[in-house]
Amino acid sequence: MDDSRVTELVREATAAPSMHNAQPWRFRYARGRRTFRLYADFDRKMAHTDPEARALHMGCGAALFNLRVALAHAGAHAEVTLLPEADEPALLATVRATGAGVEDAGLAALRPAIARRHTSRYPFAKTDIPEPVRVALIDAAFREGAVLSFPDPWHLDWVRELSEEAENRNLTDSGSAADLARWTRRGPTGARTAAGEAPGYAADGVPEYAFGPRKDGGGAPLRDFSGGKPTAGVPTTSFEDDPRLALLATEGDRAPYWIRAGQAMERVLLLATSKGLSASFATQALEWPDLRWPLRDPGSGAGEVQMILRLGYGPECPATPRRPVRDVLEFES
Template sequence: MTAAPTMDDARVAELVRDAAAAPSMHNAQPWRFRYTRGDRTFRLYADFERRMPHADPDARALHLGCGAALFNLRVAVAHAGHHPDVALLPAPDDAALLATVRLTAPSAGDAALALLHPAIHRRHTSRYPFSETPVPERLKAALTHAAAQEGAALAFPESWHLRWIQELTEEAEARNLTDRGSEEDLAHWTRIGIAAADTATDGVPDYAFGPRKLGGRAPVRDFAGGRPTSDFGATPFENDPHLALLSTAEDHPADWLRAGQALERVLLLATQEDLATALSTQALEWPDLRWPLRDPASGTGHVQMMLRLGYGPKGPKTARRHVEDVLVIEE
């Protein structure tokens, strides 16, 4: 097999820039990368200082965000003409080292990954209302297959299960309004005001909050939390939102990383298919609400993320940290 050619530092930086376009809870971007020229290997590390202490005490959401960045890196590597040879959690004695990605010669399957590359920087979280136009069944099947390729399950709840999920989410939203911990997380990771929003390299700027929800049952977080912000007004959201649950069979760090990769694969495909997407973690932040979200037929599985999909505004781009702040290159 022909070895992959050496990659210059500028190209390495471009690959990490693509990886870092991934979504993460409150746009905390909880990742660090190290690239070793000698063995052409990226190492992905968790930045545990960027974990939400109240909403994500076990760092589950942090792992999902890092898994999404890992998937973007795989796509970028394939697009650059290499094969991303991935090992998850390669050092049991180092919890921060989440994965290695070694660049090798191209192989089967890389072309399919590379096709997703144009969607990386088009994908944005949208906190706007979507139309209630149904998502085509063939597209639901394609998104479900995308999740399965990464070892996760994607389900589109209907009927009483959908209503139950909406009730759990509404309960979580009500709790968050009066929860001091949730308030502290939002205060730390939201950027309000022109000076803060325009210069931020992480967090959620107020121009991305979207309008306040005036009716409807779509799961929408109030990022303003009663604080004065740029006023996008209030508007009704969907009464019958299109929701999907992403689940894994087990619930350990490796499963969280797989779920993050599945999430990003689903989001990139949805973006290619002109769907707007949003993530909802409210019910997942409360253990007693997360558990009842699981598959009602089998009673098994662990829900890792709730997605809202539909046709509507794609949402604004939010800032990312400078590559030099998240990447170290060594011999």
């Protein structure tokens, strides 16, 4: 596999979502062994809102899944080993490219969705998600070792209340404000979507054009990326009253589960994109331990909720910038 092909594979891997678009990953490719090494970049962790690096691991897991999809499309199978070296916690996975396997046709079919998947912070239509699509999304998460569930109405109300409480806390919390300030891009630094096109343009974080409108009514849980500050040119609008939320959970709550959850999340998102759905994240309640625990299934109390997804039919949104591949990829013999 030549260097240009490896570069393109990593470019597709890094189209993955991550908290505040921090892009907390690094890749190293060993030419002789045809093996990728995926590292966490802990300098890009949210110091306050993600102190254990749970969300960071999930973002890296999403990038790992994209790499698997890109390799499958290229006719190769990704032989993945998670956390291969106990004394090197930043090394999250090794991925060796081998001959194509049975599972790879299904992965390859998701590849067109990598470029089309963008977080949508806009109102969604009232249209419900058809049951066969819901079932397919649940199965997608299951294939990656996670459980995706669509809460019943009373549980959904509880999830929304917890999310609203968390957002209210974040707006008055100095640590949350500091994380947001570090990873939001206002003015000209956030005006371009293509990374590295000109000096001074940010290649990470959430640019102002991707904040979305400010919510003025509706039940959708949304983060105010302006931090409650006036932002010129950002309109206000009402959002859907009955948002379609899905909870993604795993059996455990340590690094291996976080990485698997990230892969499951991305598989769900790519499949949703291929089905014409848009998605955004409602992570606020996950950032407060006392609010995250009550999100669990009220019937069984089982599972550790790793992500809240807002799904629906909405407008296409612009891409957020990505760091140049040269900044996140190294080669070795």
